[in-house]
Amino acid sequence: MTPVRVLLADDEHLIRGALAALLGLEDDLVVVAEAASGPEALAMARAHRPDVAVLDLEMPGADGVSVATAIRAELPDCRTMIVTSHGRPGHLKRALAAGVRAFAPKTVSAQRLAELIRTVHGGGRYVDPELAADAISAGDSPLTAREAEVLELAADGAPIAEIAERASLSPGTVRNYLSSAATKLGAENRHTAVRLARERGWV
Amino acid sequence: MTPVRVLLADDEHLIRGALAALLGLEDDLVVVAEAASGPEALAMARAHRPDVAVLDLEMPGADGVSVATAIRAELPDCRTMIVTSHGRPGHLKRALAAGVRAFAPKTVSAQRLAELIRTVHGGGRYVDPELAADAISAGDSPLTAREAEVLELAADGAPIAEIAERASLSPGTVRNYLSSAATKLGAENRHTAVRLARERGWV
């Protein structure tokens, strides 16, 4: 039986190296490539055509979900899974929409991760129960596209004038969108609105 | 020669387990205890009296620096070192002030980490050059104690009235502190001030 060929992408050497060593001990798994950034992960996937790509969610260049989307488009036979330290409900939703087969926090053991890789390779799916519960209770984003966009531009605390300029909108319009977004999120001002939207993964 | 006894504290199983396995391969190192939270790390340190404690910076319960401080107070012979994913200048400074012997990002390899543990055990010190450069260029915090305190309470975007209540201060005083803090940081409002202070690790 040929072993499962795995691509490992994580910007933290410590984790990636350690993980590669541990997974290498499993005799039905073989790590064929490693990457430390989003673009690099994609390039490695193209070059090595792994069976399963294990992607960190937060990576420089491009996040795990974008990489997963790109991989699915180019290599339909390659299953993708996401591993992350701080999983937020919206991320899980986006990941599943992108065709990711598994979504797990980094609090799982290497043993468990190896099992997940086998599950995913066999066509199965998996999402961390706790994250799933959060995602369900958080529900869908009530924000319209523009509301989310403006909220994102407001994320660094910029004044409305600057947001309006960057969004090519009237300052009044920006205020209206921010106001309605804050109302929908139950926040008393746009800054807490940004924080709430971030927590739910809606931005 | 007796091996170096190591305590490993990190809330991410994946990393901790993998790391424990890798460090275990080095025949002059032995992982005598593992912990997944700040308090647990302290308890483990008390129980097993390791030579070196490798602490993650961000852990539930208590962060790495607090744990390091507590360990130094109770077990003066135990050297401490911090490993972190996102190192900010101020954290490094706080860590060194707490008597931490080494400060490294998680982008180092396990091999390198093993070397660092040996270095630290031998009485040496180490800080990541890049983080050190950031810390030096960031300089010292220009904020007074109250300014920092009020800024921290403003972190979640709460209105001034709420901050004043939580700080047991007059709303006017809070505004004055926030204003002076924002001026010192070169921010145009308290929210960007909070962000800047966070980036520099001053809150």
Added chain:
DNA sequence: ACTTTCCGGTGACAAATGTCATCGCGGGCC
């Protein structure tokens, strides 16, 4: 055809915020 929803905008008004001057108090420092 009618209704609903989102986009983009304007105007007006109240509330929150930023900024400045000023005060008294107390602790260091020269």
Added chain:
DNA sequence: GGCCCGCGATGACATTTGTCACCGGAAAGT
């Protein structure tokens, strides 16, 4: 003693912001 600085507060003022009402157009569903 005199000086500087931080703390805590007050008042005044301009600006920013949140909130609401309302408008017109475009797209989509009934």
